[in-house]
Amino acid sequence: MKLLQALFFPPEQPGGVSSMIPFFQERFQKPNWEMEIFSLPRRIRNKGQEQIEFATFDWHLYEENATVQKYIQTIRDYLWWSKMRLNQTYDVIHAHHPIAGWVLKQLFPNTPVVMTIHSSYERELILNGKIEEGGVEHRFLTSLYRELEHHVDQILTVSNSFKQFLSTYMDHPERIIVIPNGYDERRFKPISHENEVPQLITVCRLVPAKGLDILLKACAELKARNLTYVLHIIGDGPIRPELEELAEKLGIYDETIFYGYMLHPEQFMPFSDIFVLPSRAEAFGSVFAEAALCWLALVGTDVGGIAEQIDDGVNGLLVPPDDPMALADALEKVMSDPTYRYQLSRAGWEKAKKSYSLSRVVNQLKKIYLQYKRKPSV
Template sequence: MNVLQALFFPPEQPGGVSSMIPFMKERFVRNSWGMELFYLPRRLRGKGNEPVEFATFDWKAYRGHPVVDKYIQTYKDYVWWTMLRIRQRYDLIHAHHPIAALAMRQLFPETPVLLTIHSSYERELVLNGHIEADGPEHRFLTSLYHELEVKLEQILTVSESFKSYLSHYVQEPDKIRVVPNGFDERRFRPMPHENEVPQLITVCRLVPAKGLDILLAACSELKKRGHSFVLHIIGDGPYRPELERMAVDLDVYEETIFYGYMLHPEQFMPFFDIFVLPSRAEAFGSVFAEAALCRLALVGTNVGGIAEQIEHGRNGFLVPPEDAEALAEALAKLMEEPDLRSRMAGLAEKKAKSNYSLQRVIRQLAKVYEEYRRPEARG
């Protein structure tokens, strides 16, 4: 069976998709599947001019809004690039972004197209202050979910929580399947170590949706209480200058290291003690599974897929979003009790290996793919 994995971002981009799909492809190919990756180059913009029509709503009613216009042009660019580059036929196309899915459906109407929705673009835009909730851009983006439902053979997503979110925008939510992300265990090598001063680490894009303002406020509270620590922030984004100013204002700049973007943070993570990320929303939160596989204690917010990975009080702590005081309490407990920290880290690693192994996701996806194998290919 010959499968095309249609990404949006190039595979070297940070995030759950890029950290999983290339390794997944390698395993599938080793198991005698045909599989290729396809994506839109980052610098390719403004090339496409094919008309865009949707079956379930008139997108032109939203034309003139920047997010909508950019989305439609990117869709046109994806169609243009696909027409230019793809010449062969595939038995199945598995897309990992709505634009990729709709473009592939338009160009290959006879080929089954599946889509995994990894995150909510509109929710992140709202949280980051770029669009208004229930404004025209928000309505355009959420309207796409029903369009995808009508046009594709199958929609998958990465957590039960995000399936519940999608259920508000589709007509048959029960048909959505959940396949959590999977991770190649060979990438993660926990290292025995002893840090005299607790080392906190977070890995994310530096945008308001990730809640790092709450993390810095919690760290300020920890310092006021007399706790020693170092906070390592791996990632970059438009919010970084404001976060750096905030660290100064909260008197935690000396305790905080901003590294910028790092391609393979999992090589760095095993030397730290606690992974913390107080996201305001998260469809899955791949970085929590990655941190768990590095045997770190976990602290996250009780939102989305994070709450499906962390069992509060057992393999980590969950705190309410926007609550710096509760976050400081959870971090303080782990910093003060190294035995508890070690026990929770071990249980987090055990759960991640059991639930989020790459082999598990490959088995689940292979079963889905086989459902769409052409009769003549079953032999």
């Protein structure tokens, strides 16, 4: 069976799709399976010129909006690049971005297209202060869900909470299949250790949606309680200067290390003790599973896919979003009790191994792909 895994940009960033798809290659072995990974190079800009029309809504109602114009041009570029590069047939195409799913179904109308919706671009834009809920951009982007439902053969998503979110915008949400992301355990090398000073770590893109302002305020509260720690922040993004300024203003700059982007944060995480990320929304939150596989105790917010990964008090702690005091209380509880921290981290590791193994994901996907396998013509 010949598969095409269609991404958006190349899998360079940690987390999510990049933590999973490149590691599929050896799991889909010849002679029974053949897999190709396809994506749009970041340098491709403003190449496509084709007219774009959707079957379920008229996007021209929104065409004066700059965000919509950019999105449509990206569709054109993906279409242009796909026509240039994809010149063979496939048994199944698995798309991992709405643009990829829509474009490839246009180009391969007779090929089954499975579409995984990994996250909500419009929710990210709202939380990052780029667009307004209910505004032009929001209405356009949410209209694409029904458009995808109309075209592709099967829609998957990564958590039950995100399936519920999508149900608002689709006619048949009961057809959505939930398959959480999976991870190759061989990438993670947990290290048994006990740091004298608790080491906190977070890994994410530095944008408002990740709630790092709340984390810094919680850490300032920890310092006010005379608790010692070091906070490691791995990742980069547009609000890094604001976060560094906030850390200085709160008097915790000496306790906080900003590393910037790191290609393989899983090689660094095992030396820390507690993974913390107070996101304001997460469809899944891949980095929590990765941190669990590194033997870290987990502290996260009670939102989206995070709440499906963490059983509060069993394999991590959950706090409300936008609540620095609650976050400080949770961190203090884990920091001050090494035995409890050990119990949480080992329970997190066991759940991640059982629920988010790459083998489990691959086996589930193989069953779906085989449902669409073409029968040989007589």
